[in-house]
Amino acid sequence: MNKIWALLMLASIILLIFTNPSALVTEMTESAMGVINLCVELVAVYAIWLGILEIVDKTGLSEKLAKLLSPLIRFLFKTNDPEIIKMIAMNMSSNILGVGNAATPCGIKAMKLMDDKSGKATPAMIMLLVVNATSIQLLPTTTIGLRTAAGSVSPTDIMIPTLVATFITAVFGISLTLLIQRVFKRRKKKSLFPTI
Amino acid sequence: MPVLIAALMLYARFKKIETYNVFVKGAKGSVNLVLDIFPFIVAIMVMVALMRASGITDMLIDILAPIFNALGIPTEVSELVLLRPFTGSGSYAILKDIYTTYGVDTYVGRCASVIMGTSETLFYVATVYFSQTSVKKLSYAIPLALVCNIFGTVIACLVCRIL
Numbered sequence: 001m002n003k004i005w006a007l008l009m010l011a012s013i014i015l016l017i018f019t020n021p022s023a024l025v026t027e028m029t030e031s032a033m034g035v036i037n038l039c040v041e042l043v044a045v046y047a048i049w050l051g052i053l054e055i056v057d058k059t060g061l062s063e064k065l066a067k068l069l070s071p072l073i074r075f076l077f078k079t080n081d082p083e084i085i086k087m088i089a090m091n092m093s094s095n096i097l098g099v100g101n102a103a104t105p106c107g108i109k110a111m112k113l114m115d116d117k118s119g120k121a122t123p124a125m126i127m128l129l130v131v132n133a134t135s136i137q138l139l140p141t142t143t144i145g146l147r148t149a150a151g152s153v154s155p156t157d158i159m160i161p162t163l164v165a166t167f168i169t170a171v172f173g174i175s176l177t178l179l180i181q182r183v184f185k186r187r188k189k190k191s192l193f194p195t196i
Numbered sequence: 197m198p199v200l201i202a203a204l205m206l207y208a209r210f211k212k213i214e215t216y217n218v219f220v221k222g223a224k225g226s227v228n229l230v231l232d233i234f235p236f237i238v239a240i241m242v243m244v245a246l247m248r249a250s251g252i253t254d255m256l257i258d259i260l261a262p263i264f265n266a267l268g269i270p271t272e273v274s275e276l277v278l279l280r281p282f283t284g285s286g287s288y289a290i291l292k293d294i295y296t297t298y299g300v301d302t303y304v305g306r307c308a309s310v311i312m313g314t315s316e317t318l319f320y321v322a323t324v325y326f327s328q329t330s331v332k333k334l335s336y337a338i339p340l341a342l343v344c345n346i347f348g349t350v351i352a353c354l355v356c357r358i359l
Contacts, residue, residue: 004319012247028245031246032241034241038285039237043227051222052201054221059204059207104321105225111328112329115330117330119330121334125329125331129322133344140309140312143309146288146295147295147300150292152300158309165314173341173347176344
C-alpha cells in the first residue's frame, strides 16, 4: 500500500507541476472536504447498521449464523475463536445480502481480532480481504436502485448474471488464495528443514 | 431487506430484548469507528483526485484499453473498471454516466451493472480493514485481490453475453 500510494501520488504531482501546478493544493483540499461529507454520511449509515447488528447479536442470531457457517470459516481461516467466526459470519452474510455498510464494521472487527501484532498480514487476514473482494452477491441493492432511477425496463434483470458471475469469481478467488498459501507454506517448511 | 429488518424487530421483541437500549449501544460505536478510519479515507481520496486532475487516469485508460479489449472487456466500461478499486461513490457516478450514455438495458449497461457486483473498492476496503491492525506489510494481498477482481470483470462480461 505504501509503495502504490507513493508511486501514484508522485506521478500525479509531477505531472501536475508541468500541466497545472495551481490545481494541486485546491484538488487535495477539495477531495479531503469531500471525505468529510462522506464521513458524515458514514457516521449516520454505520450508526444504523451497528445498531441493527447489536440487536442481531443480542437475539443470538449471529451465533446461529456463525454455527451454520463455521465449517466453511474454520476451513478457510484456520481459526477456532468463536468471536472471530461470529464476526466473519456476519461480514460474509452482510456482503451476500448486499449491505456492504453492515459488512465493513464486522470486517474491521474481525481483522483486529485476527491481528497477531507482527506487522505482517497473516494468511487468514489475506483470505478475509479476498473473500470480501470477491463476495457472492444475492441482492445488488444499490445497482438495482440506480438502474430503476435510470429508467430500465427490468432493473432486476441483472440479478441472475450477477449471482452467476460473483459465484464463479468467489470460487476462483478462494481457490487461488488457498493454492498460494499452500505454496508459501511448503516453501517455508523447506527453508526450515534444508536438505543437506 | 425491509422485511428482514421487520422480522428481526419482531423476533427481538419475542425474545424480550430491550431493542431501544441495544440499538443505541450499537449505534454509539459509529462515531469512533468513522473517526478512526477518516485519515485512511483521506489518503485514498486525495490520491484519486490527483490522479484524475493530472490526467494519469486517462493515460492509464488509454494504455489498458487494448489489454481490456483482448480480455473481452468493452472499451466503454474501462474507466469504471479502472476506478472501481479506488472509490465506491466515484464508480457509482461513472455507472450512472454509462447508463445515460449507452443505455441501461444494452449490453454495455448490463455489463457495467454486473461488474459492480464482481469487483470491489479494493484499495478502499484494504485500507479501512487493515486500519485498526498492526499490519504494515500486506505481502501479496493487494496483487492477489486485484487479479481476482480482473478475473471477475472478465467473467461478468462473459456471463452478460450468454445470459
